[in-house]
Amino acid sequence: MTMPRYWREIRQRYKGVGVECGKCGRIYFPPREVCPHCRRKSYEKMEERELSGRGKVITYTQVHEPLPEMKPMKPYIMVIVEMEEDVRVTGNLVNVDYEDVEIGMDVDVELRRLGEESPEGIIYYGYKFIPVND
Ligand SMILES: [Zn+2]
Secondary structure, rough: OOHHHHHHHHHHHHOOOEEOOOOOEEEEEEOOOOOOEEEEHHHHHHHEEOOOOOOEEEEEEEOOOOOOOOOOOEEEEEEEEEOOOOEEEEEEEOOOHHHHOOOOOOOEEEEEEEEOOOOOOEEEEEEEEEEOOO
């Protein structure tokens, strides 16, 4: 029995599972079926690979407009994070003031539930990043 596609996708997102190309070793997140670097040659060689969940902020910005699926809220911080595996993930940075955000700061990723279309409907997930205090 195979799991419904949507559930598999949620599981992948929740655990931060990407795929690694068996030929060149590049990691892709979210997972993809073909390595754009090796192209067709690696088609059958993409292996699941769990991410460490740790990365560094490479760019950030403050956003005043809520996403369409979100309730009105105060300004929030959007970041692009380069994960340890060399993949970039876009998300929301929390637990820090905008003035204190720095390029290169260490963050941990967590899945966040953004909203739901209806009780039986689609649930939106996004990524939340939390500064690591060492
Ligand atoms: Zn490859």
